[in-house]
Amino acid sequence: MQKKFLSQYEEMLLKNLKCSSSDSDNIPDHVLVEYMKKSNLSSMEGFYQEILDFERNGIDNSEKPVGFFCNIVPEEIMLACSLRPVRLCCEDYGCGSKGEEIVPGDICPVIKSICGKFYSNTYDNLEVVVIPGTCDPKAKLAEILSPVKQVYFLDIGRNSEYLGNVDVWEKKYTQFFQFLKETFHCNAGRRQLLSACKLTNARTEIFRSIYQLRAEQPDSINVFDYYIMMYAGFFMKVEKWNALAGKVYRQAKQIHKFVDKPRVLLAGTPVIFPNFKIIDVMEESGLKMAADLQCISFGRFYNPVLIDEETEAGILRALTLKDIAGSMCPCMLNLEKLVNLMIDTVNQYKLDGIIYYNLRLCQVFELQTALIRQILKEKGIPFLSIKTDLGKEDTGQLKTRMEAFREMIESRKV
Amino acid sequence: MCIPMKKLLLIVVVFAYVFIGRAEQIDINFEYPDIEGDFYLAGTVFFPPSSVMSVNNILILDTSTKKEIASKITVQERWPDDSIMSVEIIFPASSQKKTTYTIHYGSDIKRRKTFSEPAVLPTISFFPAGAGRPVENVDISVGQINVRVDKSTNIRYWWYIVPMAILLFLTVYRSVRTIRTQKL
Amino acid sequence: MIRISVARRIVQIICFVLLVYGGYIFKDWKESAETSQQKIFPTLKAPEGSVSTTQFEKGSILWPSGATPVIENYPPSLVCRFNPKGGMFKACIMHFLSENLTWQTSFKYLLPYITLFIALCFLLGRVWCGWVCPIGTVGDFLTYLRRKMNIPVRRFPERFRLNLSITGYSLMVIALAISTVIGMPNYARFQCYWFLPYCQICPARLICPMFGLIKPNWKDFSTGITTCFTILAWIVLGLFVAAFYFGRRVWCHMCVVGLINSWFNKGSGIELHKKAIKCIKCGYCADACPMGLTAMYQLNRDAIYNQAGCIMCMRCVEVCPRKGCLNVSFFGKKIGNMQRRTLDAKKVSEPVRRNVA
Numbered sequence: 001m002q003k004k005f006l007s008q009y010e011e012m013l014l015k016n017l018k019c020s021s022s023d024s025d026n027i028p029d030h031v032l033v034e035y036m037k038k039s040n041l042s043s044m045e046g047f048y049q050e051i052l053d054f055e056r057n058g059i060d061n062s063e064k065p066v067g068f069f070c071n072i073v074p075e076e077i078m079l080a081c082s083l084r085p086v087r088l089c090c091e092d093y094g095c096g097s098k099g100e101e102i103v104p105g106d107i108c109p110v111i112k113s114i115c116g117k118f119y120s121n122t123y124d125n126l127e128v129v130v131i132p133g134t135c136d137p138k139a140k141l142a143e144i145l146s147p148v149k150q151v152y153f154l155d156i157g158r159n160s161e162y163l164g165n166v167d168v169w170e171k172k173y174t175q176f177f178q179f180l181k182e183t184f185h186c187n188a189g190r191r192q193l194l195s196a197c198k199l200t201n202a203r204t205e206i207f208r209s210i211y212q213l214r215a216e217q218p219d220s221i222n223v224f225d226y227y228i229m230m231y232a233g234f235f236m237k238v239e240k241w242n243a244l245a246g247k248v249y250r251q252a253k254q255i256h257k258f259v260d261k262p263r264v265l266l267a268g269t270p271v272i273f274p275n276f277k278i279i280d281v282m283e284e285s286g287l288k289m290a291a292d293l294q295c296i297s298f299g300r301f302y303n304p305v306l307i308d309e310e311t312e313a314g315i316l317r318a319l320t321l322k323d324i325a326g327s328m329c330p331c332m333l334n335l336e337k338l339v340n341l342m343i344d345t346v347n348q349y350k351l352d353g354i355i356y357y358n359l360r361l362c363q364v365f366e367l368q369t370a371l372i373r374q375i376l377k378e379k380g381i382p383f384l385s386i387k388t389d390l391g392k393e394d395t396g397q398l399k400t401r402m403e404a405f406r407e408m409i410e411s412r413k414v
Numbered sequence: 415m416c417i418p419m420k421k422l423l424l425i426v427v428v429f430a431y432v433f434i435g436r437a438e439q440i441d442i443n444f445e446y447p448d449i450e451g452d453f454y455l456a457g458t459v460f461f462p463p464s465s466v467m468s469v470n471n472i473l474i475l476d477t478s479t480k481k482e483i484a485s486k487i488t489v490q491e492r493w494p495d496d497s498i499m500s501v502e503i504i505f506p507a508s509s510q511k512k513t514t515y516t517i518h519y520g521s522d523i524k525r526r527k528t529f530s531e532p533a534v535l536p537t538i539s540f541f542p543a544g545a546g547r548p549v550e551n552v553d554i555s556v557g558q559i560n561v562r563v564d565k566s567t568n569i570r571y572w573w574y575i576v577p578m579a580i581l582l583f584l585t586v587y588r589s590v591r592t593i594r595t596q597k598l
Numbered sequence: 599m600i601r602i603s604v605a606r607r608i609v610q611i612i613c614f615v616l617l618v619y620g621g622y623i624f625k626d627w628k629e630s631a632e633t634s635q636q637k638i639f640p641t642l643k644a645p646e647g648s649v650s651t652t653q654f655e656k657g658s659i660l661w662p663s664g665a666t667p668v669i670e671n672y673p674p675s676l677v678c679r680f681n682p683k684g685g686m687f688k689a690c691i692m693h694f695l696s697e698n699l700t701w702q703t704s705f706k707y708l709l710p711y712i713t714l715f716i717a718l719c720f721l722l723g724r725v726w727c728g729w730v731c732p733i734g735t736v737g738d739f740l741t742y743l744r745r746k747m748n749i750p751v752r753r754f755p756e757r758f759r760l761n762l763s764i765t766g767y768s769l770m771v772i773a774l775a776i777s778t779v780i781g782m783p784n785y786a787r788f789q790c791y792w793f794l795p796y797c798q799i800c801p802a803r804l805i806c807p808m809f810g811l812i813k814p815n816w817k818d819f820s821t822g823i824t825t826c827f828t829i830l831a832w833i834v835l836g837l838f839v840a841a842f843y844f845g846r847r848v849w850c851h852m853c854v855v856g857l858i859n860s861w862f863n864k865g866s867g868i869e870l871h872k873k874a875i876k877c878i879k880c881g882y883c884a885d886a887c888p889m890g891l892t893a894m895y896q897l898n899r900d901a902i903y904n905q906a907g908c909i910m911c912m913r914c915v916e917v918c919p920r921k922g923c924l925n926v927s928f929f930g931k932k933i934g935n936m937q938r939r940t941l942d943a944k945k946v947s948e949p950v951r952r953n954v955a
Contacts, residue, residue, distance in 0.1 A: 160879070161879075162879070162880075162881025162884050162885070162892075162895060163881075163884070163892060163895075163896070166881060166885070189748075190748055302919075303878075303880060303919050304919055306882050306886075306917040306919060308882075308885055308886040308913070308917060309745060309750070309751050310745050311744075311745055311748045311749060311750050311751070312748055312750070313750035313751075314745070314750065314751065317885060318882075318885070321880050321881045321882055321885055322880065325879065325880050325881040326878050326879070326880030326881075326882075326919070328878075334879065336879075336898070337877065337878050337879045340874070340875045340876070340877065340878070341878060343875060344875050344876055420761070420765075422765075422833070422837075423765055423768060423769075425830075426769070426772070426830065427772070439787065439790070440787045441790060460784075462784045462785070542787070571640060571706040571707060571709050571710060572706050572709065574709035574710050574712075574713045575709060577713050577717070578709065578712060578713040578716055581713070581716045581717055581720050582716065584720065584865065585716070585719075585720050585861075585862050585865035585866075586865065587865065588864070588865030588866075589864035589865035591865075591902075592864045592865065592869070592901075592902045592904050593864065595900075595901040595902050596893075596897065596901045596902070596903070
């Protein structure tokens with residue numbers, strides 16, 4: 001079992017490191033209500049209600065919640081141990097500024113927000129936090145959070161080639177499964193894993209239908225509703241999410257709205273509630289986000305678990321393939337398939353362009369921008385790279401760029 | 415895991431080598447006659463070059479009891495290296511026992527029982543197992559040279575070479591195409 | 599549409615029943631077919647007085663019981679002569695070759711049979727291995743048992759698989775050489791022990807009769823050579839069971855009939871296509887391949903991915919999570935949609951078409 005990091009200095013650290021905690025920690029209701037008004041689907045209310053409950057009451061600890069980051073951490077294993085996986089990725093401006101008391105200001109904004117949340121005791125109910133070794137800040141986060149919470153560090157190789165690393169991943173997942181079984185004294189095995197995979201596969205099926213529907217008719221489920229659904233998927237129970245999303249899909253299918261605006265593909269850093277700045281600006285400047293390639297939506301839900309060997313090891317291996325080998329995370333060496341996927345999605349759904357969204361200070365997303373731009377330029381696909389942070393100062397400037405991009409697309413069409 | 419497979423192959427080869435060198439049996443084929451009582455079995459047996467040097471290295475065994483049967487063996491022809499090419503074997507058999515017989519030969523074999531024909535008994539000829547004689551062919555054995563005369567007139571089967579050639583050509587053509595797409 | 603692995607299981611079971619029990623089911627038809635097929639196919643007979651017709655009796659290790667009628671044809675899968683009552687067809691190609699080399703049958707009589715064999719191979723390639731072969735079905739059943747017992751699969755390196763096929767080719771060469779040598783007049787006396795040398799150690803000789811309600815000749819310790827062959831057959835059977843129980847289709851890299859089929863695999867009618875731009879390199883195809891082939895995963899270009907080792911089980915096509923990435927076609931004509939039904943993307947609806955236009 002994995003030992004606690006920094007166990008010798010735990011008390012010293014806890015004494016001095018603390019963020020100021022206040023009542024306005026959670027996202028205010030009016031932000032959510034604003035988006036709720038824009039929604040044209042009555043069935044979306046369930047999701048909004050869930051998020052309101054979550055923001056007000058925090059994580060319900062009746063079901064052993066386990067926090068995790070990134071798709072690399074397999075939800076199915078946690079579900080099999082009858083735990084409740086809660087994804088903690090967070091892009092909250094308020095929490096970000098609070099986190100600066102612990103970590104320096106010019107690092108990844110996601111890490112800042114997470115530190116702010118943890119050191120102000122928002123996530124007290126979590127039993128364990130699972131942190132994957134995807135990018136460098138995440139790896140360090142394991143040590144930063146170690147004094148406050150029990151941390152499991154899931155280390156993986158960065159080469160996403162199946163042939164080189166799949167055995168290593170399988171071993172890591174097995175260790176993780178073992179850790180959960182020992183920590184929570186549960187007797188999970190093949191059967192539990194299989195039923196967990198069935199659940200997530202059902203989720204994949206619903207997500208694919210929604211993705212398809214949005215790609216064809218971007219206004220059937222509007223972009224805010226879409227990302228609200230993805231955000232609700234962070235902490236909702238899978239069965240409940242499936243049921244609600246199914247309802248939304250069935251209602252949205254009835255709507256046939258012909259959109260005459262440019263439809264674009266949004267790739268890059270995930271858009272996590274409440275940081276909806278980029279999609280706000282996109283809507284305002286008349287671009288329709290029809291498809292996305294982000295890790296909270298496409299990356300998380302699109303690939304199913306396809307089990308070849310129905311043994312415990314076989315299921316764990318299938319999970320590694322879904323989560324790591326098939327991942328779009330720029331931490332891995334997978335630029336080729338990301339570009340392939342962009343081109344293919346644009347061709348398949350006849351989209352008009354690609355917007356590549358960089359959250360400032362995330363190096364891995366920024367590093368590959370130049371390469372992607374070059375390739376897409378050769379292919380003749382309009383490409384706009386946008387770099388911004390959690391603050392709202394540059395909204396006007398973004399809007400100007402988006403509008404210029406829209407005009408460029410429209411002039412191309414004519 | 416690679417090493418045991420190689421060893422297995424080696425074992426197969428060694429077994430094959432050892433037992434090709436040791437095989438030294440010929441089975442005797444004949445049909446029991448209707449007569450009751452004893453009779454003689456007589457026949458000509460060919461041997462490969464340099465396998466038998468003397469008539470004393472040949473013996474007849476009762477296959478079931480593995481006991482030696484007394485026999486009279488006369489050399490008919492010899493190979494150029496003075497080893498025996500063919501012999502004529504005569505030995506007594508009985509209709510009551512209905513057993514089968516085997517000829518053993520080789521340098522390790524020593525014949526102990528001999529006999530000379532004391533009584534006048536019917537003689538049945540036998541032939542050694544393995545001498546191929548297809549229906550439509552006539553094998554004319556002239557010692558070392560075998561001449562096979564094909565008497566059949568049925569040549570329509572040769573026409574199958576046309577579809578076979580077409581299929582083989584298509585296979586090769588498509589294979590080349592497949593490989594070319596992979597190596598592009 | 600039915601899932602492809604389920605379809606494959608159904609086809610495998612049907613073919614197993616036909617090839618192993620067909621003789622019992624279509625007894626009369628088999629006898630009538632035997633007489634009628636002589637118009638097209640010549641009868642292949644052992645030469646008169648040859649050991650292979652007279653020597654082998656019921657107790658012998660090589661008792662092929664030639665008296666029971668069969669359809670004298672040789673499909674490119676492992677149907678076995680040693681399952682005479684249940685078997686519909688005569689034997690596998692390896693049996694055919696070694697038998698006729700020993701009998702020194704004229705080539706013109708072999709031509710019709712060889713032509714039919716090549717035609718079948720050309721049409722379907724190694725589909726015969728993955729979908730029809732009864733021994734493969736038995737092996738897949740062993741694999742199924744292992745999965746039920748939750749034992750993880752052993753994966754073998756590429757080098758090992760290469761060595762297996764080299765072993766298979768060596769066995770084939772040795773067996774055919776022995777068959778040729780014992781057919782020569784001066785070596786005819788060896789026929790009583792060395793007739794059908796590959797069949798003597800082939801696991802199908804023991805397994806097919808076992809399922810075909812006939813007691814196979816498990817042992818023959820009468821002489822040194824038969825003892826050796828008996829022990830070798832046991833070793834090979836053990837390897838076969840181990841290969842299928844611990845691996846998936848490891849045995850098929852070594853199977854001689856499969857190796858002969860694999861010559862036609864690249865040019866066969868069934869083709870596997872990959873569209874490289876759709877590939878997201880998830881590795882499901884490489885992981886699911888029972889033969890452990892990775893070329894389809896590794897290469898990043900649009901091509902026909904027929905490989906010598908591929909048994910065309912189409913498992914890779916089924917598990918591919920991207921629609922349209924892997925396709926199967928028959929002589930250039932695409933065969934349906936073989937992916938999982940639940941994960942299919944739906945057809946593009948009407949408003950979008952307008953938008954696109």
